[in-house]
Amino acid sequence: MLDDKYHVDRAVGTMQDNKITAKNVQVFYGETHAIKDVNVAISDKTVTAFIGPSGCGKSTFLRCLNRMNDTIDICRVTGDIHIDGEDIYDPRVDPVQLRAKVGMVFQKPNPFPKSIYDNVAYGPKIHGLAKTKSDLDEIVESSLSKAALWNEAKDRLHEAGTGMSGGQQQRLCIARAIATAPEVLLMDEPCSALDPIATAQVEELIDELRQSFSVVIVTHSMQQAARVSQKTAFFHLGNLVEFDDTDKIFTNPQDPRTESYISGRIG
Amino acid sequence: MPAIWIIAIVLVIASAGYFFARRRAFASAGSDPRQLHSLPVYYGANAAIAAAGPALLVLLVWAIAQPLLVNSALTQYLPADIAADEGARSLAMADVNRIAGGLDAAVAQGAMTENDAQTLNVETTDVRAMLASVGVALGADVDAQTLALAQRYRAATAFGNMLRVVTIVGLALVGAAIAYKLTNKDFRARRYVEGAIKLMLIAAASVAVLTTVGIVLSLVFNTIEFFKAFPAKDFFFGTRWEPSFSGRGGHSDLGFLPLIWGTLFISLIALIVAVPVGLFAAIYLSEYASPRVRAFAKPMVEVLAGVPTIVYGLFALLTVGPLLLNAFGANGVFQLGWMSGGTAAITAGLVMGFMLIPFVSSLSDDIINAVPQSMRDGSLGLGATHSETVRQVILPAALPGIVGAVLLAASRAIGETMIVVMGAGAAAALSMNPFDAMTTVTAKIVSQLTGDGEFNSPETLVAFALGMTLFVITLALNILALYIVRKYREQYE
Numbered sequence: 001m002l003d004d005k006y007h008v009d010r011a012v013g014t015m016q017d018n019k020i021t022a023k024n025v026q027v028f029y030g031e032t033h034a035i036k037d038v039n040v041a042i043s044d045k046t047v048t049a050f051i052g053p054s055g056c057g058k059s060t061f062l063r064c065l066n067r068m069n070d071t072i073d074i075c076r077v078t079g080d081i082h083i084d085g086e087d088i089y090d091p092r093v094d095p096v097q098l099r100a101k102v103g104m105v106f107q108k109p110n111p112f113p114k115s116i117y118d119n120v121a122y123g124p125k126i127h128g129l130a131k132t133k134s135d136l137d138e139i140v141e142s143s144l145s146k147a148a149l150w151n152e153a154k155d156r157l158h159e160a161g162t163g164m165s166g167g168q169q170q171r172l173c174i175a176r177a178i179a180t181a182p183e184v185l186l187m188d189e190p191c192s193a194l195d196p197i198a199t200a201q202v203e204e205l206i207d208e209l210r211q212s213f214s215v216v217i218v219t220h221s222m223q224q225a226a227r228v229s230q231k232t233a234f235f236h237l238g239n240l241v242e243f244d245d246t247d248k249i250f251t252n253p254q255d256p257r258t259e260s261y262i263s264g265r266i267g
Numbered sequence: 268m269p270a271i272w273i274i275a276i277v278l279v280i281a282s283a284g285y286f287f288a289r290r291r292a293f294a295s296a297g298s299d300p301r302q303l304h305s306l307p308v309y310y311g312a313n314a315a316i317a318a319a320g321p322a323l324l325v326l327l328v329w330a331i332a333q334p335l336l337v338n339s340a341l342t343q344y345l346p347a348d349i350a351a352d353e354g355a356r357s358l359a360m361a362d363v364n365r366i367a368g369g370l371d372a373a374v375a376q377g378a379m380t381e382n383d384a385q386t387l388n389v390e391t392t393d394v395r396a397m398l399a400s401v402g403v404a405l406g407a408d409v410d411a412q413t414l415a416l417a418q419r420y421r422a423a424t425a426f427g428n429m430l431r432v433v434t435i436v437g438l439a440l441v442g443a444a445i446a447y448k449l450t451n452k453d454f455r456a457r458r459y460v461e462g463a464i465k466l467m468l469i470a471a472a473s474v475a476v477l478t479t480v481g482i483v484l485s486l487v488f489n490t491i492e493f494f495k496a497f498p499a500k501d502f503f504f505g506t507r508w509e510p511s512f513s514g515r516g517g518h519s520d521l522g523f524l525p526l527i528w529g530t531l532f533i534s535l536i537a538l539i540v541a542v543p544v545g546l547f548a549a550i551y552l553s554e555y556a557s558p559r560v561r562a563f564a565k566p567m568v569e570v571l572a573g574v575p576t577i578v579y580g581l582f583a584l585l586t587v588g589p590l591l592l593n594a595f596g597a598n599g600v601f602q603l604g605w606m607s608g609g610t611a612a613i614t615a616g617l618v619m620g621f622m623l624i625p626f627v628s629s630l631s632d633d634i635i636n637a638v639p640q641s642m643r644d645g646s647l648g649l650g651a652t653h654s655e656t657v658r659q660v661i662l663p664a665a666l667p668g669i670v671g672a673v674l675l676a677a678s679r680a681i682g683e684t685m686i687v688v689m690g691a692g693a694a695a696a697l698s699m700n701p702f703d704a705m706t707t708v709t710a711k712i713v714s715q716l717t718g719d720g721e722f723n724s725p726e727t728l729v730a731f732a733l734g735m736t737l738f739v740i741t742l743a744l745n746i747l748a749l750y751i752v753r754k755y756r757e758q759y760e
Contacts, residue, residue, distance in 0.1 A: 071647060073557065100650030110641035113664045122659070123649040173645070180649055 019044040019184060019214040020065060025079035027060055027069065034060050036238040038079075042184075042231070047206060047215045049229035049246065051222060053261065056235040058218045059107075062186050065216065066102035067095040083184065100127050103182035107189040109169035111161035111176075116153050119161040119172055120144060123180030139179055146212075147175035148205050167198025174205065185209060187217040191224065203228050222262055226250050234258045273326060273432060277439045281319035284443035288314030288450045296452040305457035313456040316463045317446035322439040329431050337423045338364075341416055359413070366394070366417035367424070369403035376401050385418055486738065489731035496725040497521060502732060508695035510715065510726045521729045523736065525695040529612065529705035530737075533691060534680035536616025536701060537623055541680075542673055544620075545627025552628070553635040554657055565632070572625035576685040583618040583690030584609070591617075595702055606702040608692065613701040615690035619683055623676045630675065634668030635661060667752055674748035678741040684709040708733050 020042040027035035035057045042048050050058035060069070067088060069075040081088050088098055100123070111119050120140045123129075130136035140157070144150040149171045153164075161172050170190060177185060187206070191199040206228045209215055219225050225232050226246060233243040234257075242249060242258045253259045289311035296302035303310075338360055349355045370384045378401050379387075387394065394409040450456070494502070497519075505522020548568060552561055588609025597604040638661050646656040662669070684707075692704025695711070715730040 066648065068644065068648060071643070096650050096652050098650075099648055104644075104648035106641060106644060106648070108641055110639070110645040112642060112645065112660050122646070122651075126649070126651050126655055126659075176645075176649065 017044055018042065019083065020216075021080075021082045022061075022064075023080045023082075025061070025064060025077065025081060027057070027064060027078075028076045029060075029072075030074045034238055035064070038235075038240040040233060040240060040243055042214060042216060044214045045210060045212075046231055047210050047217060047229040048231040048233065049225035050216065050218045050233050050235060051220075051225050051261075052235035052241075054220070057238040058233075058235045059188050061235070062188055062216060062218050065184070065186055066099045066104055068099070068104065070095055100180050101182055102184045102186060103177035103180060105170070105173050105177050105185065105187045105190050108193050109166060109173050111164070111169050111172050113160065113162055115158045116144075116161045116164070116172060117157040120175050120179045123176060127180055129179075129181065143175040143179040144172075146178050146205075146209070147171045148201060148208075149175055165198070167194050167201060170194055170198065170202060171205065174202070174209075178209075183213060185213045185215045187215065189218050189220060192220060199224075222250070234261060236261070270326065270330065273435055274323065276436055277319050277322045277326075280322075280436070280439040280443055281315040284314035284318045284446060285311035288443075288447050291447060291450045292452065292454075292456070295450070303452050304455050305460075309456040309460050310450050310454070312460045313463075314443055314446035314450065316460065318439045318443035320463065321442055322435045325438060326431070326435050329435070333424070333427045333431070337420060337427065340423065341420055344416055344419065346412075362413050363416045363420055365403070365405065366398070366409060366413060367420040369398040369401070369405070370417060370421060372403055373398065373401045385422070387414065387418070483738070486731050486735045489728055490735045492723070493725060493728035493732045496728065502729070506697055508711070510729070519726055521725065523708075523733070525697045526706065526708045526711055526733065527736075528697050529687075529691070529695065530681055530707040530709070532701070532705060533612050533616045533619065533687060533707060534677060536613060537619035537680045537683075538673065538677055540617055540620025541623035541627050541676060545624045545676075546631050546669065548624065548628040549631035549635060550657055550662075553632050554653070554661070565629075568625050568628055570625075571621070572629065574622070576622065576683065577689075579618050579622050580685045580689030582621075583614050583686055587618055588614045588690060591702075605700070608704060610690055610692035610704050611702050612691055612698075612705040615687050615705075616701065618690055619680055619686050622683070622686065623680060626676050626679060627672055630672035631665070631669050634665045634672065637668070638664045667754070671748040671752035674744050674751070678744040678748075681741055681744070682709060682737065683707075684713060688713060708737050712737075 018041045020040075022038060022040045025035055025038045026033070038061060050062060052058050063069045064077055064081060065083075065088075069077055077089065083098075083102065086093070112122065114122070117140055120143050121130075121136055124136060124139050130139055141150060141154075144153055149168060152168060153172070161169065164172060170193070174185075174190070190206075191202050194202065203224065206215055206217065210230075217225075217228065229246045231243070232246040232249040234241045234249065234253075234255075236257050242253060242255045244254070249258060250262060253262060289307050292303055292307055292310035293300070300307060341360070341363065342356065345356065345359055349359050370387070373379050374381055374384050378397070388411075394414060395405050395407075398405060502521055502523050504524065505520055506524050507520040507522045508525045509520040511519045552565055552568070556564060588611070591611070591614055592606050592609045593599050594601060595603050595606040597607070599606070642660050642664060643656055646660045647653075651659070687707045687710045691706060691710070693706050693710070693714070694704045695706050696703055698705065712730045712733050715727055715733075
């Protein structure tokens with residue numbers, strides 16, 4: 001498949017090398033200290049889940065990884081975040097280029113008010129990934145297939161993306177993110193607006209995406225974290241409390257706060 | 268008794284009704300508010316509305332109806348030849364009203380007693396001099412018949428006023444009494460009060476609708492008059508606008524085409540200026556400007572919207588016109604000789620465009636801000652640049668609203684008068700050259716109506732036909748704008 005050609009040749013390296021490393025990351029919203037001294041190393045080709053109670057900073061930290069926080073005027077980030085050994089907060093790094101490499105799926109499905117085809121083709125067109133119309137057609141088809149949406153969408157490619165159901169819209173947003181051939185996919189509570197069936201479809205999809213990308217997912221549901229992730233990070237009040245293999249976090253947490261949270265006593 | 272006193276009495280009755288009905292409701296529930304169907308305040312409000320609502324409504328109708336009735340009743344006492352002619356009749360009645368008003372003033376100032384006023388006689392008193400002494404100047408001596416009619420008028424009005432007091436105070440008392448009688452703990456006062464509030468809101472909404480209807484009707488009748496006197500074909504398809512001065516006879520060409528051409532041409536120039544500038548300003552303010560710049564710049568742009576159009580007219584006449592003439596005139600910088608005077612379509616169009624900039628930018632700014640932040644995040648998250656996001660996501664999402672804003676701006680441009688009168692000249696010309704003087708429908712309505720021509724000549728009545736046509740055009744534009752906005756709205760959530 002064509003998309004394999006796009007993604008496979010980028011995924012050189014061993015399974016466990018660190019894709020993203022964050023050191024001493026601090027985030028301030030105006031006077032508020034939202035993220036306090038977070039250190040984390042995220043591996044390639046794994047699903048990493050960020051869990052924690054609301055307002056603990058997990059979404060904020062996720063948005064540091066593709067510099068989406070730059071769009072918020074009062075937000076200030078310090079510390080080092082390296083992706084593939086490159087400091088993404090280096091002044092020479094163009095956030096626009098970075099975001100093409102680090103795709104993002106948001107909490108609420110946000111398809112553009114365009115056709116399904118144009119939604120998926122948006123990224124490739126902007127980044128000039130397709131030379132010809134048929135190239136573009138192939139990217140759209142393979143992205144929709146990867147997002148498990150092709151069968152439902154192939155007969156209505158030129159209808160509005162906003163006319164789909166919530167679950168389909170979220171998978172369309174995933175297809176849209178995949179289409180730009182990212183290396184990392186950030187997902188900010190991608191299932192919180194979906195029903196259980198759509199959630200199951202998206203979770204299955206996340207598991208498949210692990211073949212090609214490093215996936216970081218923020219979730220409120222501990223069951224979801226347990227189901228889809230290999231690594232889990234627990235955030236509490238802006239601190240990274242614990243970061244380890246998912247199995248270990250859920251069966252044998254080291255920190256009493258983690259234990260309280262996963263057993264439902266705090267959060 | 269003057270109306271203000273009647274209103275005061277009605278309000279006193281309403282307050283009393285409020286107080287007593289509330290107390291009665293309490294008493295009927297054994298002083299336990301939980302036994303009442305509605306909150307006590309609703310029982311009081313119900314009584315107050317029952318007292319004041321109908322009474323004040325009748326007072327309003329009475330104020331309009333009484334003078335009409337008195338006038339029509341007095342018409343029968345006029346000589347038959349005067350009563351038959353509409354103009355003479357209204358002149359005679361105006362005299363009567365004026366003398367009656369003078370007598371009122373004289374009584375009020377103590378120059379004569381009420382009895383003197385009713386028995387006044389032209390044989391024994393110089394009424395004109397007498398009224399002049401209390402500050403009412405009359406154009407001619409008063410004849411016996413007019414004085415008699417004025418005295419009748421005063422008698423009828425006094426009687427009507429007395430009847431008014433009795434009716435309205437009675438109505439207020441009856442309303443309060445009925446509401447008081449109905450008040451007990453099971454009476455559903457809340458529903459009646461809610462009903463009254465709804466009626467009041469409906470009445471407010473109707474005023475706007477009825478005004479539109481009234482405007483249309485006042486135009487329609489005069490427009491029909493005009494088309495009786497002037498062939499519709501020559502009006503709609505005539506290419507010459509050359510009204511003769513009425514009273515001197517002669518043929519008038521009242522062709523509509525040169526005027527509507529000027530209107531559309533100048534409006535087009537205005538939109539060519541206003542739409543890009545306004546839209547770009549809106550994009551800058553809503554997407555790029557920092558909050559501090561925005562807090563300062565948005566009000567500054569909107570100051571432009573508060574400038575009266577006559578000031579824009581002065582700007583066109585004194586600044587823009589001479590500047591353009593300097594550039595494009597025969598002795599101008601470029602030696603082009605395109606322009607022969609400061610007043611031209613382009614002068615008015617440019618200035619009108621400046622006027623419309625805040626209009627377009629303010630509406631577009633609201634519309635762009637209404638595009639959800641999630642659209643911007645989605646696009647930026649895919650690695651699009653800021654301007655790609657604006658061009659490919661935000662503007663398409665906001666486009667229906669922006670089209671609506673442009674059409675609203677167009678209908679303002681078409682209706683604009685002052686800038687055209689001062690900036691575009693007065694010649695009705697079917698010209699393609701923007702540097703020629705032109706005129707518009709609105710400017711010609713002003714000049715046709717403010718002349719000293721007879722009111723019922725086609726040269727004057729044409730103003731109504733022009734107004735009607737313009738009304739239809741702007742109405743159609745507004746409906747189109749609403750339709751577009753509604754049809755494409757909610758493409759995003």
